[in-house]
Amino acid sequence: MNKKNIYDLAIFGGEVTFSKPISTSNLVKPSIQNFLEYSKIFYQEQRFTNDGPLVKLLETRLAKFHGSMYCITFANGFWSLVSSIKLLALPNRSEVLMPSLTYRRLADVVAWAGLTPKFCEINEETLSIDLKSVENGISSKTALILGAHPIINTCDVIGLCELSRQNKIPILFDSVESVYETVNNLKVGSFGDAECFSLHASKLINGFEGGYVTTNDHNLANQLRIFRGFGFYGQDNIVSFGINSKLNEIHAAMALASFDDLENQVLRNKKKYRQYQNLLADIKGLKLKKFNETDKSSFKNILVEIDNNWPLERDETIKILNAEGALVRSYYHPALHTRKFNFPVISGKLPITEKLSKNHMLFPCGDQVSDDQIETFVQLLNFIQMFSNEIKLELECLK
């Protein structure tokens, strides 16, 4: 990094550090040879979609990987969630209990399923939905509990499953961010009534786009298959309401090739995480959120908490870094309960969620970011800290 004074920062007209931006998206690129080998299978068989050979193979491998009886693929994670909510929700009830500090469109998912999101508080340590808040939110209107895993580690799977059992309310997990994680040595994907995942290019397993549901419930698995394929059962036989959200073969080929590379990817991720751990240790005010290493972790995301020792506001910091081509992002900000929606939601005061939505950010990670770039990125952070007083004055002038 060759910046000498604050006017070398891109935000004040200096040269951009990363001319090819480095992002927080995973963007794993499996071996093209492997991807093409898989693709030849469906091409030769002329089965391009509608439960083709690669979709079936992928579903078998993913079910085995997660230790679940069934895996049903979808065109994306979004519709896998909508479908699962729709099929699992208790009839004649309207509310879904869910965290507010989570995926920016998770409330929309619930609304597409025809239900009302009811936002719960999160746990300050784990950043995941708080058990007490879920318990307090349960009423005669509760149709479903939607537990979403945070971006690192897992939510309280065991506690939530117990609450669900005691209150006879179905539980679904949004496990998009916890593909590789285990809880008490059991794989995420084997818990609750069902769990939903994404195969988007930014996620751990890259299928370009795609999603899947894991479940141990035979009936639910059948219903999901029918639902994702227009409501058809067999040929020309419409048995239920449905959508078209089938995964096609080219996406399955990419997902299979990425899946083959998964163990190596986790090792690469872990190396980057260790590098960040070492380099950030000396920077005051930035605390790297730790992966729980007593269970399995993908080490994919680099999440950092800012405290009062960091001299700039979180959003100012992001602006400066973004200008340098480091596409740092805030962590799930704004919290969902503070946003305006054009559908009904149930919100209360959630002070912990609000606080944490303002002091976390995600750093560049994944297959596109090299060790050298991580080093340069951290040098940039050191530079910002060292010249923070001058930077603040100059930012004032820009206002």
Ligand SMILES: Cc1ncc(COP(=O)(O)O)c(C=O)c1O
């Ligand atoms: C936590 C979470 N849930 C659901 C989704 C939706 O998945 P997809 O992009 O495959 O529709 C995302 C996507 O970013 C996500 O991060």
